[in-house]
Structure formats: C-alpha cells, structure tokens
Amino acid sequence: MNLLPDWKFDRVSQISPDFLKKEGISVLLVDLDNTLAPYYHGSPAQHTIAWARLLRASGIDIVVYSNNKTDRPRGFAELLGTEYYVKQARKPRSDKIAEALRITGKNINECCVVGDQIFTDVLLSKNAGCRSILVEPIKLSNPLHIVRFALELPWRHTK
C-alpha cells in the first residue's frame, strides 16, 4: 500500500491558507499529540494558535481529530478557537471521518488529514480517500515513539 503523504511540512504553522486554497482544501483534520503540542502539554504554542486564527479567518475549518479518549481534544479545539473536534477517532480507521464532515458540512474532496505519524494519520487519509500532510513530531522522548518513528522512516524521507 502507498503510505506516502501528499505533502510534508516541518510544523503546522508552515501550512498557509494560500497553499490550501490552491489545492481546494477547506477543512483540515488535525492530529493533536506531537502535531499541535507535545504529549501531555496543556496548550499549543503561540505560533500554532496564531496559525489556527489565520486559517479560520481565511475560511478554512480546523477539526481537532484525535485518538485521545479524554477531554483533551475539546480543550485544544477551544484554545485554537474552533468548535470542531472528534475524540477517540480510532485512527487509522476512517469510520469517524463522516462525523467530521457532518459537523463541518464539508465534502471528503475538500478534506486533508494533518499529522505526525505514517501508520495512523497518513494511513487514515488513505483509508478515507482524502489527502494528507505529514509534519515532523514536535518532540520525541518516549522510547516507544522513537521506535515507531524509526519504523516510519521509509515513508518519511522520500521526497
């Protein structure tokens, strides 16, 4: 299976509204841990909050789309100024994509997954039939996360 992301950026704040509009993308399903903030951090960095504000002002919806089962995704949605979040998303399964599209009123063709992992975020996009942006993990400290990152290297450094 092709596990290559459509695009790669170092961090979410590099993804510009102009780029997304050019590609016909109007809704981002954004992973939380190590994409919006490091694991266990309570809030996104200022540049991430400013980025979310810029996107929303440009008419691009952000859905915090996380496998986290707690209220953390809702809290991050609030901090980013978006009312949209999906928790316990069970990525890479794509069954909850329908919920994200329903709450935003968007079509799968306008949708792009953003995340730091190949086997959850990029694979989700393949399962859902939408596009994907891979970002670098903000902070790798947990040994299991480092091993997982190493296993993903064949799909991370191809273009």
Ligand SMILES: [Mg+2]
């Ligand atoms: Mg992540």
